[in-house]
Every structure is written in structure tokens, then in C-alpha cells.
Amino acid sequence: MAPIKNGRLLFNEVPTGYPIPGRTTVYDGSGTIDVESEPLNGSILVKTLVLSVDPYLRGKMRAPEAKSYNPPFALGEPLYSHGVGKVVRSEHANFKPGDYVYGSLLYAEYFVPKDVSYLQVLVRPEPSLPWSVYIGAAGMPGQTAYYGWKAYSKAKAGETVFVSTAAGPVGSMVVQLAKQDGCKVIASAGSDEKVKFAKEIGADVAFNYKTTNTEEVLAKEGPIDIYWDNVGGSTLDAVLGNVAPFARIIICGYISQYNGEEPYGIKNMRQVLTNRVAINGVLVFDHHARYEEEFYKVVPKKLATGEFKYSEDITRGLDKGGEAILEVQKGTNTAKKVIVVAND
Amino acid sequence: MAPIKNGRLLFNEVPTGYPIPGRTTVYDGSGTIDVESEPLNGSILVKTLVLSVDPYLRGKMRAPEAKSYNPPFALGEPLYSHGVGKVVRSEHANFKPGDYVYGSLLYAEYFVPKDVSYLQVLVRPEPSLPWSVYIGAAGMPGQTAYYGWKAYSKAKAGETVFVSTAAGPVGSMVVQLAKQDGCKVIASAGSDEKVKFAKEIGADVAFNYKTTNTEEVLAKEGPIDIYWDNVGGSTLDAVLGNVAPFARIIICGYISQYNGEEPYGIKNMRQVLTNRVAINGVLVFDHHARYEEEFYKVVPKKLATGEFKYSEDITRGLDKGGEAILEVQKGTNTAKKVIVVAND
Numbered sequence: 108m109a110p111i112k113n114g115r116l117l118f119n120e121v122p123t124g125y126p127i128p129g130r131t132t133v134y135d136g137s138g139t140i141d142v143e144s145e146p147l148n149g150s151i152l153v154k155t156l157v158l159s160v161d162p163y164l165r166g167k168m169r170a171p172e173a174k175s176y177n178p179p180f181a182l183g184e185p186l187y188s189h190g191v192g193k194v195v196r197s198e199h200a201n202f203k204p205g206d207y208v209y210g211s212l213l214y215a216e217y218f219v220p221k222d223v224s225y226l227q228v229l230v231r232p233e234p235s236l237p238w239s240v241y242i243g244a245a246g247m248p249g250q251t252a253y254y255g256w257k258a259y260s261k262a263k264a265g266e267t268v269f270v271s272t273a274a275g276p277v278g279s280m281v282v283q284l285a286k287q288d289g290c291k292v293i294a295s296a297g298s299d300e301k302v303k304f305a306k307e308i309g310a311d312v313a314f315n316y317k318t319t320n321t322e323e324v325l326a327k328e329g330p331i332d333i334y335w336d337n338v339g340g341s342t343l344d345a346v347l348g349n350v351a352p353f354a355r356i357i358i359c360g361y362i363s364q365y366n367g368e369e370p371y372g373i374k375n376m377r378q379v380l381t382n383r384v385a386i387n388g389v390l391v392f393d394h395h396a397r398y399e400e401e402f403y404k405v406v407p408k409k410l411a412t413g414e415f416k417y418s419e420d421i422t423r424g425l426d427k428g429g430e431a432i433l434e435v436q437k438g439t440n441t442a443k444k445v446i447v448v449a450n451d
Numbered sequence: 452m453a454p455i456k457n458g459r460l461l462f463n464e465v466p467t468g469y470p471i472p473g474r475t476t477v478y479d480g481s482g483t484i485d486v487e488s489e490p491l492n493g494s495i496l497v498k499t500l501v502l503s504v505d506p507y508l509r510g511k512m513r514a515p516e517a518k519s520y521n522p523p524f525a526l527g528e529p530l531y532s533h534g535v536g537k538v539v540r541s542e543h544a545n546f547k548p549g550d551y552v553y554g555s556l557l558y559a560e561y562f563v564p565k566d567v568s569y570l571q572v573l574v575r576p577e578p579s580l581p582w583s584v585y586i587g588a589a590g591m592p593g594q595t596a597y598y599g600w601k602a603y604s605k606a607k608a609g610e611t612v613f614v615s616t617a618a619g620p621v622g623s624m625v626v627q628l629a630k631q632d633g634c635k636v637i638a639s640a641g642s643d644e645k646v647k648f649a650k651e652i653g654a655d656v657a658f659n660y661k662t663t664n665t666e667e668v669l670a671k672e673g674p675i676d677i678y679w680d681n682v683g684g685s686t687l688d689a690v691l692g693n694v695a696p697f698a699r700i701i702i703c704g705y706i707s708q709y710n711g712e713e714p715y716g717i718k719n720m721r722q723v724l725t726n727r728v729a730i731n732g733v734l735v736f737d738h739h740a741r742y743e744e745e746f747y748k749v750v751p752k753k754l755a756t757g758e759f760k761y762s763e764d765i766t767r768g769l770d771k772g773g774e775a776i777l778e779v780q781k782g783t784n785t786a787k788k789v790i791v792v793a794n795d
Contacts, residue, residue, distance in 0.1 A: 175725055176696070339721060352520070361721040372716015377683060377705040379732040381519055386730040388723040 110139035116214035116428040118180035128429025133172035145246035153192040159242035164366040172428030186214040189230040233411035244417035248276035267333035274301030276443035324347040347375035418442035454483035460558035460772040462524035472773025497536040503586035504788040509709040530558040558792035577755035588761035592620035598738035608633030610676035618645030620787035631698040684715035691719035
């Protein structure tokens, strides 16, 4: 068979602020691949179907000197993130052609992973849910919410919960977990459309933080027993100024400072003492061992029946990947951002 | 018997900065009491022996409007803090003359408590230790350290611990608990004398934060697995900039902001996410039910045998109480500050 096009989205330059499409990332449509003869060297050939675009990707767009849990992207190489792909050919015992794989996928239409340990065969517990959901509400973002909520919320019915970025794939899952636990939920988001979605999934109070003062809402609707933080900075400070005794704060994201912003100085830290607050940082991969099995038993079913809701904002084609990434950093996406690279 | 002098230290004025002796607090030596005929109305007559002067007292010197876990002192009334006294007379079944009582004592040579529920009969598990130790290393400050360490440190041998105000009654107990658990201990204090004591009790690295840059020490000796915070502000920020993955930060005091200082803005909070840090605020009274019995079994014995060390800075006489309080706020005391009001 003749070689076919194999477009890729490459990391081209370390950004200082927002990642600029065509500069920070560059689409290379010039490559080709012969899917029948591409050497596998004991690995597999993956056709990429869907890719998850998440806030944390900005942390990987850095010079390799800066230390983090999160390894940097390599300049000149394709980006990668959670995704779902289809096995086209295999020389590895764990995978056979036609298998679907979930894990770390390259931003390439086709690729041969150097290390297949980042991939697992994905058998959808609920086949009615599209693959994109398995990188969203039923994938890493949903897991992040579920694991963090189970590990650190200590939620009791009647408590007041505040969720920032409440229309995103993590925040919207937290809103629904909190409602399921009988809590009052205050939700913030960055557009009226997102606020509408937060209300649809059960938030008791939802507001657009760009047009409504967060501190005033918290002073009126608080004090806050549980805060799910995806943004950090002044929002976190406002919550600390309105915490209830023995509040729990779960820091899961800090997008207010991902794009070169001057760090905001948190002034209300003394409240951690006065109100005996527990603050914990949560990253999904620390908690798979404890909660992954439970997650796949519980969450996809609730999504399939509609008990839990999700919302997606789909970009088609890797050539638009840079724009998709920028939208998520700026919050101009309307819901969970997915790049659909190919149809199944 | 004729009335005798009954000096008292009164809360006179809400301070804006440091509490000024003679202004914030005023000694009133004009009162008298007839110890034989003072009406008890079902209560007891207490002769005050020792009083504990602690940083948290500043938080009680405020206008009653400001909310806190910590009720404010009443203007024109005596201060109160943890102390030990002797029962002179009793009309209450729980107390008999000659008993020693521990709990919340008025800054008065003699007093009749309105509510004896704040007092308990104190039988020293180690009679060789003076009463003053039972309001220090074997009392509330020692308990604070012990409870917080047991509840939140999750210490493992070989981990690196940083303790601020390491020569104080809380910090010095934490240093010794950390060494007992096989940790490397970095200790900071505000004078060379205090640094010397921190070394004597086992700190591996001890420095005077007024003459040595905290951040440089932490960058060299860290990263920090456990931070015991008694000060907050820039020290806490420096620790956040030098935390190890899964670090635990225990906030037990925030003296950098007790005296009207402009709140310092913590810039390194994003590290809570990056390094999955757990931060907890600890106040002693939340943890008595879980740890008090264990504390009295373990700690006084170690203090009596010299396995745990303590150090005291004694002020004699309530008339010097205002100065003692100011010294603790400024850190010019040399060790655990105790007011000896009367000899046993």
C-alpha cells in the first residue's frame, strides 16, 4: 500500500505567556507513513482517534531545566496527552489489531509508541458512550475529580461546596459528586453558557466570575466547607477568607498562573490555623491504585444512564490542535475540549 | 484574718500593634481579698502559682466584633491563660483544699472561678517536675506539639523536617519528636541563645533567621518533607518554594501577623499542587480526646528522665506580666515564658 499522510502537531518553541498556534506548536502535514510496512520493532502501530486537551499541558511546554512532576515536551517532537487510539498492527503480545488503547498518545495521526507501558487496552464498560467520553468524564479528568473527592472531601450532607471551573470535565464531575453527597454547591465558570451548564448539572448557585464578584458570592452563600480549586490565586484567597471551621480545600489546578502570570500572593493563609483547614494537592496518577477499579464500575454507568451529565467541545483535525490548546488555557472553550483526529 | 493584697493584670485597651505594658495591659495592685471569708457560691478559691504566656494571647486582645475560635479578653477584666493554682477553699465536690488545679486561670493572685469546668485537678505523673513544666513541655504547648505531630506529620525515618521557633515550648518539643522518629531536623530561632538550645536538643542544622537567610538554608539542606510552622508569612512561602513531593505542612502559629502587620502574600501556593502537599492547621483543644491520655503517659516521664529537654524563661510577679507578654510577641524571651505568681 502506498504511504498515506501522517499529520503531526509539534512542540516548536517554549512560550512565555499563552501558547501561540503556529509558534508554540506547529502543525506538520508533510509526513507520510506506510501503515503496512512501518517497522514496529516489537511495538504496535496506533491510529489516533481522540485526544484530550487539558489545562496541565501548559506545564509541559517549558524548558527542561524547570523541575516538575510533569516532564516537559521535547522541542521538535509531537505533543502527547491522554487519548484513545486503535491498534492497526501489533508485534506485542498485549495488543492485537482492532484493539482500542487508552493512555498517553502522540499528537500524530499514526504512531509507533516507543514504550507501550503508557497504553492499556480499553474495553468500554458502557459501549453506548463514545470514545471521547473515555478521555473526559469517564477518563482522566473524571478520575481526577472522583479520586480527589473520595480521598480528601470528607463530604457530609448539608455542607457547602464551592467548585471553580465548574463546567469543565473535572469541575462538572465534582459538582455532581457533591450533589450526590447531599451538599449545597456553589459553582463558578467563565461564561454564561458554562454557568448554564453548571446549573443544569445541579449547582445550587452558579455565577460567571468575570461579571460577578467571587468574594461577594462566597460571603453571601458561604462559609465554605469544601473548596475544589482548579484556578488558585485570588479565587483561592477569597475562599480562605470565607472558610468554615475544619474546611477542606482540594487544589487540583492552578490555571491562573499557568501562562506566565506574576504569582498572586495569598493573604488569608492565617485562616488555615484559625479554622483548622486541611489543604491537599491532588494529581490523578497518585490515586489510580486505590480508586481506578471503583471508578470504572461506578462512573461510566451513571454517564450512560444520564444520572451524571457531561458536555464536550470538539475540535476536528490535528491541524486545529494549537487553537484547541489555546482555547483551554484561555477558557474560551465551551466544555471539555476533545480533538477528534479520526473517526473509528 | 485580715484582707491581703490581691494583685491583678487587667486588659485595658485593644492594641493596634504590639501590646504595650501599662496601656494594653495594666497591673492593679490595689485590690484585696479575705481568703477566709470571700464568698464562693459553690465554687472554689484558687491561689495562682504559675501562668503560661503564649503567642496566641495576642489574638484575644481584640475588639469583640472580630470573629475567631479564640474568644476575646473583656476590657477592664483580668487576662487569663493556662496555669496551675492551689485550691485554698472549696464548696465544690470535685475539689478540696490543697488540690492543685490546671486549666484556664485568671491573672490574679487569688480568684473564685465562675465556671470550674475550665479547671481539672492536676496530679503530677512526675512529681520531680516543677509546676511550671506542667504549663509548658508537659502542658498545653507540649500537647500542641505532640498532638499535631502525631495527627499530621506522618514522619518516616530519614525525612527532613524544618521547625520554626524551634527553641519555644512547642517548637522544641517538635524538634525532639522528629529526632525520636529518625528525621533530619532543621531548626530556626530568633537569637543565638535559642539556636544553641535548638542544637542541644538535637537539631542537625540550626540557624538564627535574623542573621541567616532562611531560603538559602532550605535550598541547601532541603527539600523539606515536614514543616512545623509557628510563624507563617515569608517563612512559610520559603518552605513552599523548597518542598519535597508529598510534603506535610503543619500550621500551628502565625506570629508574623499577630501584631497588626500587613498580611504577607504567599506566592508559592502552586507548589501544593505540583508536589501534592498536605497543609493542616492545628489547635490543641481539637485533639485532647484522641491524644491527651497518651501524652501524659509518655511525655512527663521523658522530661523527668532528661530524654526530652525543656527550657524556661521565668518572670516573677503579675506586675511584670505585661512585659512578659510583650517579650513573647517580640520573641525577646529566651525560652518558654512562665509567670511565677506565687511559690507553692
